[in-house]
Amino acid sequence: MHSLLTQNNNINIIPIKAFKDNYIWLIQEKLNGIIVDPGDAKPVLTKLEKEKINLKAILITHKHHDHIGGIEELINNYPNVKIYGPENNQFGFKYQIVKEGDAITVSGTKVKFNIIETPGHTLDHIVYVDKEHLFCGDTLFACGCGKLFEGTHDEMYKSLLKISSLAPNTKVYCGHEYTKENIKFALSMDADNYELNERFRRLQDVEITIPSLLQEELETNPFLRVRNSEEFKLIRKRKDEF
Numbered sequence: 001m002h003s004l005l006t007q008n009n010n011i012n013i014i015p016i017k018a019f020k021d022n023y024i025w026l027i028q029e030k031l032n033g034i035i036v037d038p039g040d041a042k043p044v045l046t047k048l049e050k051e052k053i054n055l056k057a058i059l060i061t062h063k064h065h066d067h068i069g070g071i072e073e074l075i076n077n078y079p080n081v082k083i084y085g086p087e088n089n090q091f092g093f094k095y096q097i098v099k100e101g102d103a104i105t106v107s108g109t110k111v112k113f114n115i116i117e118t119p120g121h122t123l124d125h126i127v128y129v130d131k132e133h134l135f136c137g138d139t140l141f142a143c144g145c146g147k148l149f150e151g152t153h154d155e156m157y158k159s160l161l162k163i164s165s166l167a168p169n170t171k172v173y174c175g176h177e178y179t180k181e182n183i184k185f186a187l188s189m190d191a192d193n194y195e196l197n198e199r200f201r202r203l204q205d206v207e208i209t210i211p212s213l214l215q216e217e218l219e220t221n222p223f224l225r226v227r228n229s230e231e232f233k234l235i236r237k238r239k240d241e242f
């Protein structure tokens with residue numbers, strides 16, 4: 001599918017930290033802003049005001065409060081903001097439902113994304129992708145993957161397979177800074193993996209480890225290196241107990 005994806009030129013992607021370890025992503029095109037998963041409005045409003053960016057759109061990956069909790073307040077501040085997200089009848093705001101195979105052009109900008117459904121962490125989980133960037137919420141983490149709150153191991157395994165088939169030079173923007181803990185777990189199972197050891201060394205003193213490259217996830221992320229959903233299930237269980 002990656003040959004069909006859009007090349008978004010002239011965008012900048014900036015992390016906004018929230019809570020203990022969340023990342024809210026700001027996609028900036030000139031003075032237009034698109035926010036991915038605003039769990040908290042305050043750090044987003046501070047950043048937008050500081051950079052004089054006009055908020056055009058919000059992209060939601062899934063329903064968890066730490067990804068949507070700031071939306072109401074952002075709407076209050078930017079009443080014309082357009083919101084895209086997965087189907088969910090609990091959301092208390094107006095938004096456009098997007099599904100697998102949809103392509104959106106973010107209102108008021110030239111920025112385009114394709115939607116892939118990735119059930120597992122939650123059943124409603126979707127990710128936003130272009131030729132070079134993947135906003136994957138809590139589906140794929142750097143060297144890890146999201147916990148299964150709703151989906152089956154088989155569903156999550158298939159969701160991760162879809163992500164694995166994107167271009168290896170895709171930059172991975174996930175929803176949490178869990179990388180170092182994830183690498184420790186990966187090393188406990190794959191101690192001789194050269195790339196994994198290099199990754200561990202390289203990130204020792206790095207505070208913001210995101211984005212990663214899909215290529216390095218394919219080489220070091222244990223959840224992308226399993227061969228079937230049974231292996232996936234085994235590793236996911238070990239990680240939950242790690």
Ligand SMILES: [Zn+2]
Nearest residue numbers: 062064121138
């Ligand atoms: Zn979540």
